Structures are given as structure tokens and as C-alpha cells.
Amino acid sequence: MALQKGKTNIIGITGGVGAGKSTLLSYIRDNYNCLVIMSDDVANDIKKKGYPAYDALVEALGKEILSDDGEIDKALMAKAIFNNKNKLKTVNNILHPAVNQYIINIVDDERKRGVYDFVFVEAALLIENGYDKIVDELWYVYADEDTRRKRLKASRGYSDQKVTDIFKSQLCDEVFREHCAFVIDNSGEDSLAFSEIDNRLKLWKI
Numbered sequence: 310m311a312l313q314k315g316k317t318n319i320i321g322i323t324g325g326v327g328a329g330k331s332t333l334l335s336y337i338r339d340n341y342n343c344l345v346i347m348s349d350d351v352a353n354d355i356k357k358k359g360y361p362a363y364d365a366l367v368e369a370l371g372k373e374i375l376s377d378d379g380e381i382d383k384a385l386m387a388k389a390i391f392n393n394k395n396k397l398k399t400v401n402n403i404l405h406p407a408v409n410q411y412i413i414n415i416v417d418d419e420r421k422r423g424v425y426d427f428v429f430v431e432a433a434l435l436i437e438n439g440y441d442k443i444v445d446e447l448w449y450v451y452a453d454e455d456t457r458r459k460r461l462k463a464s465r466g467y468s469d470q471k472v473t474d475i476f477k478s479q480l481c482d483e484v485f486r487e488h489c490a491f492v493i494d495n496s497g498e499d500s501l502a503f504s505e506i507d508n509r510l511k512l513w514k515i
Contacts, residue, residue: 312445314512317419318427319443323435324450325479327457327472329495329502330431333450336503337429341513344425346415348432351408356381362407369399409438416443426513436480436488449489451482452496 312318324330331347338345355362358380366381367374370389376382390396412430419428430444441447452460454476461467467475486492491509495502507514 312510317423317425318445319416319420320427320429321435321440321444321447322429322431322450323433323440323447323489324485324495325452325457326433326475327461328450328452329460329499330450332499333493333495333502333506334429334431336499337427337506340507341427341510342425343427343429344415344419345429346412346431348408348412348430348434351411352404353383355404355407355411356386361411362403365403365407366400369403370396405434405438408432413443427510433479436484441488446491447489448491448493449485450493450495450502451485452494456496 322330322334334345334347337343354360356366357363363381366386370386374381374386374389376385390400416428416430419425430440432438432440435441435447458469458472461472493502493505
């Protein structure tokens with residue numbers, strides 16, 4: 310599928326942790342007529358009372374994960390699944406399908422409304438979850454491992470071992486490139502990556 314004028318184009322944004330996806334999406338949000346959907350934000354939303362995953366998570370982990378206002382407390386939930394692979398698997402089996410369905414519903418609605426030129430969907434697991442069949446284009450935000458490692462140590466305080474473990478759990482560069490129509494090199498200055506985006510979307514630049 311190709312990007313077209315006169316419709317809402319759906320673009321998936323993926324890449325390894327520390328590649329700088331959030332920074333690029335902030336630029337896109339400020340410079341294009343678009344909606345940006347961050348999977349982490351969706352995951353937080355669907356855990357709220359009245360949303361799809363709330364009841365299932367409380368049933369699986371117990372009411373001890375709730376704060377005084379009855380909402381799921383992120384720290385308490387993390388404590389409940391700490392070092393428990395079975396509980397972690399249960400939580401992932403609840404959250405991942407719920408997040409995907411929630412995003413797909415938004416995408417379908419925005420395609421019908423036709424208000425935006427673009428809907429950008431950011432998630433680390435877009436390829437694994439088959440989003441290349443849902444979106445019009447899949448973009449890969451690339452940064453070399455040394456750059457990503459430095460960013461994660463500076464911004465999140467991760468140790469070298471933790472970064473290495475995370476890298477091992479994610480797709481390799483070759484797989485990202487195989488599935489994505491467009492690659493943004495975000496190893497250097499932000500302005501260089503912004504220019505790559507503008508060149509790709511020059512027909513829509515505000």
C-alpha cells in the first residue's frame with residue numbers, strides 16, 4: 310500500500326528501544342495534520358476502571374493491585390508480577406490483544422472520519438503483531454547500538470547488562486528492515502532525522 314492524498318494514511322512506527330521514536334513522533338505531531346497513537350499510552354488507558362483490561366487484570370492479580378481510588382496502581386501491579394513468569398505471561402496475554410484491538414478500532418474510526426492526513430501508530434511489536442497488514446506503510450526508526458545504549462543509560466539509568474538483555478529480546482536490524490518500507494536513521498542529530506521525514510512526506514508539509 311502507498312501513501313495517498315485525500316485519505317487518512319495509517320503509518321506504523323517501530324524500532325528498538327532507545328532509537329528515539331518518541332522524539333520523532335513529537336516532531337511529526339507538531340508539523341503534520343495527524344493523530345499519534347502510542348501503544349504504551351493505550352496500555353495505560355485500557356487498565357483504567359471501565360476499560361477493556363481492568364476486570365481481567367484485577368481477576369488475575371487480585372485487588373491488592375488497586376489504589377485507594379479503585380484504579381490499578383502501576384507500582385503495585387509491577388510488584389505482583391515481579392519474578393513470576395506465569396503472572397507476567399498472564400498479564401501480557403490480557404494486555405497485548407486488548408491494546409491491539411483498541412488501536413485497530415481507533416484506526417478504523419479515523420479511516421472513516423477522514424479528518425487527519427495521517428494516523429501514526431507507535432509500538433515495539435508492530436511486526437510481531439502483523440501490523441504490516443493493517444497499516445499503509447511501516448517505518449523503522451534506526452539508531453546504532455552504541456547510540457541507543459548511551460541514550461538508555463543517560464535517560465533511564467539502565468546498566469550495561471540490562472541494556473544488553475533488552476537488545477537480545479528485540480528483533481534484529483535485518484528483520485526490521487525486511488518488513489519496513491521506510492528507514493529513518495536517528496543515530497545523529499535530530500534535525501537530520503526530521504529532514505528524512507519531511508522528504509518522505511513533502512506533499513503534506515504544513
